[in-house]
Amino acid sequence: MTKIIIDGVEIEADPKQPLIRACHDNGVDVPMYCYHPGLSPVGSCRICQVEVKQGEMPPRIMVACKTPVAEGMIVDTRAPKAHAARRECLEFLLKNHPLDCPICDKAGECDLQDFAFAEGQGEGRSVEPRRKLDKRKSLGDVIVLDEERCILCSRCVRFFEDVTKKPQLTVSELGSRSTISTFMDRPLQGNYQGNLADVCPVGALTLKKFRFQARVWNLEKHFSTCGECSRGCSITVEILRRREVKRIRPRYNPDVNKWWMCDVGRFAFDRFNEEERIEGAAVRDAQGRLVETGVSDALAKAADILKVHPSPAIVASPWLTVEEGEVLLALAERAGVAAAFVAPPPNDLADDLLHTGDPCPNRRGLVELGLAAISAEEALERIGAGKSAILVGERVVELLGEEALEDLPAALRLIAFVRHPVHAPATNVCIGVPTAVERTGTWINVDGGRGPIAAARPAPPNVRPLTSTLAALAELIQRQEAPA
Amino acid sequence: MFVVKRKELSLRERLFLPEIARALGHSLRAIFKPKITRQYPEEGLPTTEVTRGQPRLVVKEDGAMACVSCGLCEAACPAYAITIDGQETDRFIEREPERFDIDMLRCILCGFCEEACPKDAIFMSDELELADYSREALKYDIEKLKRPKAALQKRIDYVYRINERWRSSSSTS
Ligand code: SF4
Ligand code: SF4
Ligand code: SF4
Ligand code: FES
Secondary structure (H helix, E strand, O other), X not given: OEEEEEOOEEEEEOOOOEHHHHHHHOOOOOXXXXXXXXXXXXXXXXXXXXXXXXXXXXXXXXXXXXXXXXXXXXXEOXXXXXXXXXXXXXXXXXXXXXXXXXXXOOOOOOHHHHHHHHHOOOOOOOOOOOOOOOOOEEOXXXXXXXXXXXXXXXXXXXXXXXXXXXXXXXXXXXXXXXXXXXXXXXXXXXXXXXXXXXXXXXXXXXXXXXXXXOOHHHEEEXXXXXXXOOOOOEEEXXXXXOOEEEEEEEOOEOOOOEOOOOHHHHOOOHHHHOOOOOOOEEEEOOOOOEEEEOHHHHHHHHHHHHHHOOOOEEEEOOOOOHXXXXXXXXXXXXXXXXXXXXXXXXXXOOOOOOOOXXXXXXXXXXXXXXXXXXXXXXXXXXXXXXXXXEEEOOOHHHHHOHHHHXXXXXXXXXXXXXXXXXXXXXXXXXXXXXXXXXXXXXXXXXXOOEEEXXXXXXXXXXXXXXXXXXXXXXXXXXXXXXOO | OOOOOOOOOOHHHHHOHHHHHHHHHHHHXXXXXXXXXXXXXXXXXXXXXXXXXXXXXXXXXXXXXXXXXXXXXXXXXXXXXXXXXXXXXOOOOOEEEEEEEEEOOOOOOOOHHHHHOXXXXXXXXXXXXXXXXXXXXXXXXXXXXXXXXXXXXXXXXXXXXXXHHHHHHOOOO
């Protein structure tokens, strides 16, 4: 550790990190555009200039992102000279910036806006017209580039060079005509394109899926964990008006995903926005139709079924949290059977960056609890072999195949804790469950790390947490057994 | 106890007739004076350029909305009356509102939205009346809020003039 003084306060800094990290880690705000803690520093934008005095030399203006920390440095981030240097730098950056903040998706979380507001000058002095470039250049299926807004920080270029290690972007042309482009205008490839919209400090790279959908200050941000593979990237789920999931973004987690996440997880939120679901519960009546009822009635019916047809096959979804798994195990124990969860085969998305190719986010947590991982075929076999079965958790029907469930004998009694009604003739009871953005719990990722998931929006009033409905069913079974 | 003593009326007062004649005289004089009442609602209220009625959205000469759904009026509105969703268009200005609702029951006619708008897209019109048979009908959507620019021109000119005066008198430049 090296001792340096920043703004009059002596601190200990890591000599392997650039000066800007020492400033940020100690709560001193130094603006930055080209520097990103996850990318190699280039020092090209010059917005991070601070005044540094070393030894006997007179104080000098230096870029904090390229200057290594050295013993005895005296740093003044607020020196008038440093402030003037940053201000000039901003004026040049804004010289050609279109200033279409009212239209720009980045407005509200834009570094250019923030620093211009904090340090810039109110009015431009330039009289020349601003440059005209392509405002809607498609870079593949995920990203649109607005060339006019780009400040040429090259973060996006370095993202592909440093993180995915497959360079795809470059700065082409010269001077004020410089733009970001791919080789021969080919579309971008790969599963990590969405990160470009996060690394771009301005609104030059935006997500096609989010474009013009919502203003960022209207989005409520909730910490959670991605459920699309067993890596369990830390994410922020962003909700518009307490209802719709509009965006999922990675959240910095040094042990799992750093600053990044893959596109599969980033865009996997459409399922949360589907309107159709069981709000409460449904049971099959004497005419064979599924009719809506209260959750307590449905649970009582389920307990009655289990009394007549004991030893159900219990098949859970791999999206169950550890907490839900525990309650399910208690229920299985009460019913005197073993519980298992469906583990789909690995998909071909695995890479050496984040995606593990295993679609079960909580495989490790559930296996450690004592649930067996079985294939969909085996699960169907188990269900078909018994007289009754319990399906638990969102997406379990999807994994087993709706058609396969249709083919089950109608004499079978099926109790389903699911999101969408199961219309298979064997279904007797359906009880609604909250989705991954409506419940709270823990997933254990492939390395044994805990990934908390948090409710980002309230579930519909009659949809109770799975832990509560499963526990209630276990209780009912016990009560029925007691008098006998 | 507090007792109010009645004043004894004089004979002239007890007769009432002179008083009636005096009242009739007042009425007769009023008939020939200029009228100061107004036959509302047949006769509308007078409006001037400073009238701050309900907010309305500008439709430009080319038929497009001036609004780019930036959401600044939504953020500025102290009554949370405005709800906006944006969408992409093929025009040069790439963004326009898909949904723009103002709940007129919440609107307090403060004019903050007009002040916040960076695109001169929302102005306080001279429409003042607000009555209907249901609450739902008073949640105005984009179609109910659209007005051709010409209909709002009086207010637009006024706002520009006021802003100009404010700008020239303020010390920042
Ligand atoms: S597109 Fe964004 S990230 Fe890329 S160089 Fe331009 S401003 Fe930087
Ligand atoms: S006039 Fe005031 S209260 Fe009414 S919509 Fe505009 S900002 Fe909201
Ligand atoms: S402030 Fe103006 S441009 Fe922005 S959403 Fe409101 S009316 Fe539209
Ligand atoms: S952030 Fe240091 S030069 Fe760009």
